[in-house]
Amino acid sequence: MESPDKYIEQQYHFKGKWDVPSVCGLKIIENQDNTIVIATNLYKINPGTSISRWSAQLATTICHNFDIEFDHLIFIERNPDSKSKLDFYKETFDIVKFSLDTDQLTNPVWKRVSKEAVDEMMR
Amino acid sequence: MKIKLIYPKWSKLDGQTEFNLPPHGPLVFAAALPDYVDVDFCDENVQSFSYDDPADLVCISMMLTSQIKRGWEIAGTYREQGKQVLFGGISTMLHAEETMQHADSVFMGEAEGHMEEVLDDFSKGKLKKLYNFMNQQPDTELVGTARRDLLERELYYHKGVQMVDLFHASRGCKYNCYPCAVSFLGGRRFRPRPFDRIAEELDTIDNNRLFVVDNTLAQDNEWTKELFRTMIPFKKNWCSHTIADDPEVLDLAAQAGSWYVYQAVFDTSDYIKERVKKYHDHGISVEGTILLGMDNQTEDDIKRLLDFIGEINLDLAEFTVLTPFPETKAYDDMLKEGRIFDHDWNHYTADTVVFKPRHMSPDRLQELYLQAWDSFYASESQEQKMFRMMMKVVEREMEDGTYRKPRKDLIESSFGKIVDR
Secondary structure (H helix, E strand, C coil): CCCCEEEEEEEEEECCHHHHHHEEEEEEECCCCEEEEEEEEECCCCCCHHHHHHHHHHHHHHHHHHCCCHHHHEEEECCCCCCCCHHHHHEEEEEEEEEEEEEEEEEEEEEEHHHHHHHHHHH | CCEEEECCCCCCCCCCCCCCCCCCCHHHHHEEEEEEEEEEEEEECCCCCCCCCCCEEEEECCCCCCHHHHHHHHHHHHCCCCCEEEEEEHHHHHHHHHHCCCCEEEEECCCCCCCCHHHHHHHHCCCCCCCCCCCCCCCCCHHHCCCCHHHHHHHHHCCCCCCCCCCEEECCCCCCCCCCCCCHHCCCEEEEEEEEHHHHHHHHHHCCEEEECCCHHHHHHHHHHHHHHHHHCCCCEEEECCCCCCHHHHHEEEEEHHEEEEEECCCCCHHHHHHHHHHHHCCCCEEEEEEEECCCCHHHHHHHHHHHHHHCCCCCCEEEEECCCCCCHHHHHHCCCCCCCCHHHHHHCCCCCCCCCCCCCCHHHHHHHHHHHHHHHCCCCHHHHHHHHHHHHHHHHHHHHHCCCCHHCCCCCEEEEEECC
């Protein structure tokens, strides 16, 4: 695997819905063609808005903060496995497509993808 | 200043015994109003009101999603008359953007410590479209005794028997459960009220039966134990959500008057069976709350769950279908997957399937939901089971001298309406 041009992995604090302080996991990998942003829901520690509820605003803010061009963004929502007996807490990945309204991303549409597909994208 | 405070009506669930409990949210809100405010309260579930009733400001308090369309309708009529309308409460917060289209002002957050500012703006003709106090949760020291004096008490009796009064000892919830919006509404931080304020409020409640409406009594065992010690002298009997699975906590709960708990039955594990048994060992009855339609449930799973429920000696059971209320993970997931097909908020009553279940058709889930009620109450009706639970509490009250006979003058009425006995 080639080393990416940019690699960031951190907890990312953001103002969620109604300005509520919120946090998610954030991984940014920049390769030649795209910038892949993986935002992870942190159910156990997030005091505020989930990333799914705030996708477009969060993606816009991340693009602004990390100088990512909208055209090159691949935004992925990750729900981690919380070791629950309930299926819906298993790890999932969704690619989120947005519309562009001047300098804001809007209208998120989610498409479930496999972990393998995400790994492939990051190669 | 005169405020007309309205709690909109909602449709009750088909086929279930109708009970109207005294509202809690509007009365807690009213306690946060400055002294100069004269409040005229109407619970539209048991009362009616006239749009001509005198009011400087109309406040609409909403708890349930199934109240909001009625709330908007009421606001529309008032606004046509030139009255200003302020919305608040739990379901206002869940549906704030939509509600703003029907309101002069929407209040987000908890009212304590903020109403002077809002009313000052109103007096100056500068009411803001939005008051967002989501990040300014008040010190729970400021939470006053709910204004139960605003209730027409006689409307909350069924055949002479007084309904429970609602009471809360804490806010916030450290958990973040799949179908629940509490973490959004009250925050993830457990925020208990001071014990002296709790005692002060308990002392004012003219009712020996309560519903402790805290999100759960399983957040902090030391606090919960102290809460129960505080409650013991008041000799109330009460129902509540889950109590921590700890022998000392359960022992104190029983001493403090725990009558029955709502316990989620989400699988067929020995853990659930044991929990029910432990409550019973402490003399606490159990009403199982069973949510149907989760993504991990096939038809067979639901049938197994219903069999299991019949085996674990629940005193009562309440079945609901998963409902993707806004600000829950359930809503996020369903929205992402395009599975919500019914967006009429009047149908969000937890007895109607509004989404496509993972493993069956919506119609099949609806059928299984109805079968669940029928099968659990096949041998003994809901009323009979409730009567048995009621007799338990009557026995207790007789033992400790707190029993109140049903009111003879209300024996032929139910929530203010005449009924056959």
